[in-house]
Amino acid sequence: MKLINHTLLILSTILFTTVGLWAFLFFFQLFDQVKNTIDEGLSNHKIAIIDNLINENSIADQISFQDKSYSIKNINETYALQIRDTYTDTLIFSNLKNSNYEARLLTTAFVASDGNYYELKVLSHEINKGNLIEKIITSLLWLFLFLIISTLFVNRFVLKNTWKPFYEILNFLNDFRIDKKVPQELTKTNIKEFNLLNKSVKNLLNKNVEIFNSQKQFIENASHELQTPLAIGINKLELLAEEPSLSPEQINKIGQITESFQRLSGLNKSLLLLSKIENQQFNLTEEVNFNKLISRVIRDFSDFTAHQNIKITHLQEGDWIVKINKSLAEMLVLNLIKNAIVHNQKDGEIIIQSTSSSFMIKNQSELKEIPSDKIFMRFNKNSNQKNSTGLGLAIVKSITEVSNLVITYYYNGRHVFKVSEI
Amino acid sequence: MKILVVEDEPEMKELIKQFLEGENYVVETATNFHSGLDKIVSYDYDCILLDISLPDGNGLDLLQELKNLDKEDSVIIISAKDSIEDKVKGLNLGADDYLIKPFHITELNARIKSVIRRKKSDGRTLLELENVKINIEERLVLINDQPVELNRKEFDILVFFTMNKSRIVSKAAIAENIWGDYIDQANDFDFIYSQIKNLRKKLRAHNAEIDINSVYGMGYKLSLK
Structure with missing residues (x-):
């Protein structure tokens, strides 16, 4: 749920409950007031009636309210003395309407000039509660409608505008990539908190970008600095192996050390390559036909695959031509095919399927399925291939990222890598 | 056959020198841009091994000097930098080959020999x-x-x-x-x-x-x- 809608929902709930409760109270208050007014009217009416009757010589009992708004009944003294003025709600049957209606009834007693005591009941006009409620509800509904419209209005124009910088910074953070330059400036607002947020986010990002860059630089420098001592080591060992006095075992040991050095050097080269790719040092692009590239790489590896007795089948269903850096495209195909060969089994098979918008490499392997979120991670070794650097697929991933391509991996009995456009 | 090794890393320089002397070349060395320039100006070599990252200058500038002097010494650039731009630049400036560190000493040997052979061949190789x-x-x-x-x-x-x-x-x-x-x-x-x-x-x-x-x-x- 959007923040704006969330606040709107809370606000509306509170507003509507309050107004609803208020309406309830208002109704009772109003009704009370109405009763009071009616009672006062009854009291006045009573005085008028009594004034009218008090001097009459004989007052006839009048039990029903039929044609007058009061009834009179002769009563004895003791009973009369007990009577206080009381107002009650009562239901009266109306012949006219042929139904009951609600009214107020004042019961009182008086003594006439003839010395007789009388009970007087005065009836008010009809109180239409239903009508009242209906009126109140109608006006309340109008009020609600008005409130809804005004909150929507506030939401649409005022809140949305107020929160605009917030959504801007959200989008900004969403688009942010640490390996890209920090893009456009955030728009200034006159809301202090948002300006502060913008500033803090900017500071945070800049600091992170700085750390990221210096780390990248560190990797590149470290790899660079390692090259020369490695070169010296390898070359010295190669010269040492030629000493005539060495025994075959000693030469073998030198060979093993040389191999380790070479592995180190390979690892180093891959790391350098990775940081170069990530530093966007390959930015010249040209049109590359992946189909042709794949065919060439298969040819280049043919001696290697023939030795391992691995069969590569290249199904060409179309030419995929992409604008990409040529070296990167080569490394992409090379690393993927190399990966498929190295992790294949003896007498295994690789199927490469290229279409006009993607290519797919399916290889058999003794390895089980690899979680797709781990497979492209650096140094994520899934085999005990001693010569695998664990960087080949990380390089592939980096290349696809800087070249606007996507690589996906899945397992269906074979390991499948698919490269396609975004 | 005379070879000049321009390399600032003393161990690397010694190693190459020792190896090439074993291959019966006459080897001279320079450890920085200036001594390299001095030797290039004063003598002719059959082959120059040139490290492009020198403490006091870029090896590519030495190459430029060589070209300006109209010298025909063969040049093999040896670099720790696997950079396509440097490679293209070097080859455009007239270098005969570009070798990236670390390399096998036998590879260096083969490259030197083919560079020299190409220049001296006169069609007979x-x-x-x-x-x-x-x-x-x-x-x-x-x-x-x-x-x-x-x-x-x-x-x-x-x-x-x-x-x-x-x-x-x-x-x-x-x-x-x-x-x-x-x-x-x-x-x-x-x-x-x-x-x-x-x-x-x-x-x-x-x-x-x-x-x-x-x-x-x-x-x-x-x-x-």
Whole structure:
């Protein structure tokens, strides 16, 4: 749920409950007031009636309210003395309407000039509660409608505008990539908190970008600095192996050390390559036909695959031509095919399927399925291939990222890598 | 044959010097831009090995100087930087080759030899080793003046071996030289064995006076019978 809608929902709930409760109270208050007014009217009416009757010589009992708004009944003294003025709600049957209606009834007693005591009941006009409620509800509904419209209005124009910088910074953070330059400036607002947020986010990002860059630089420098001592080591060992006095075992040991050095050097080269790719040092692009590239790489590896007795089948269903850096495209195909060969089994098979918008490499392997979120991670070794650097697929991933391509991996009995456009 | 090594790393410089002297070259060294420039201006060399990142200047500028002086010394750039731009720049400035550190010493040897050979060839590029003659341009091999059929890779391997005769050539060096850089981490180089086996068979069948021996743990060695 959007923040704006969330606040709107809370606000509306509170507003509507309050107004609803208020309406309830208002109704009772109003009704009370109405009763009071009616009672006062009854009291006045009573005085008028009594004034009218008090001097009459004989007052006839009048039990029903039929044609007058009061009834009179002769009563004895003791009973009369007990009577206080009381107002009650009562239901009266109306012949006219042929139904009951609600009214107020004042019961009182008086003594006439003839010395007789009388009970007087005065009836008010009809109180239409239903009508009242209906009126109140109608006006309340109008009020609600008005409130809804005004909150929507506030939401649409005022809140949305107020929160605009917030959504801007959200989008900004969403688009942010640490390996890209920090893009456009955030728009200034006159809301202090948002300006502060913008500033803090900017500071945070800049600091992170700085750390990221210096780390990248560190990797590149470290790899660079390692090259020369490695070169010296390898070359010295190669010269040492030629000493005539060495025994075959000693030469073998030198060979093993040389191999380790070479592995180190390979690892180093891959790391350098990775940081170069990530530093966007390959930015010249040209049109590359992946189909042709794949065919060439298969040819280049043919001696290697023939030795391992691995069969590569290249199904060409179309030419995929992409604008990409040529070296990167080569490394992409090379690393993927190399990966498929190295992790294949003896007498295994690789199927490469290229279409006009993607290519797919399916290889058999003794390895089980690899979680797709781990497979492209650096140094994520899934085999005990001693010569695998664990960087080949990380390089592939980096290349696809800087070249606007996507690589996906899945397992269906074979390991499948698919490269396609975004 | 005179070779100048311009390399700021003292150990690397010594190593190359020692190796090249073993190959019977006259070797001179320079450790920075200025001493390199001095030597380049004053003497002629058959080949200059040039490190492009020098403490007091860029090796590519030395190359430019060389060009300005109209000198025809062959130049092989050796660099720790695997940068395409540098490579293109260097080759455009007239360098004959570009080698990235770390390299196999046998690879350096082969590159120097082919650079020198190319310049001195005058059309006659025959490598001779006992009764084996190799014409590199025409890709012909004669043993006892009889042509021998070799496939492309067998031929390249034989040339690489003849350029490094009586040196131990590692499998990795062969793989990189013949199959290219990308194979460098190809894990096991056993696949080159079948090519070597075939080559060896053909050499023996034609009674060549050279042979390829295995050096356990390291690689192979071309030896004279």
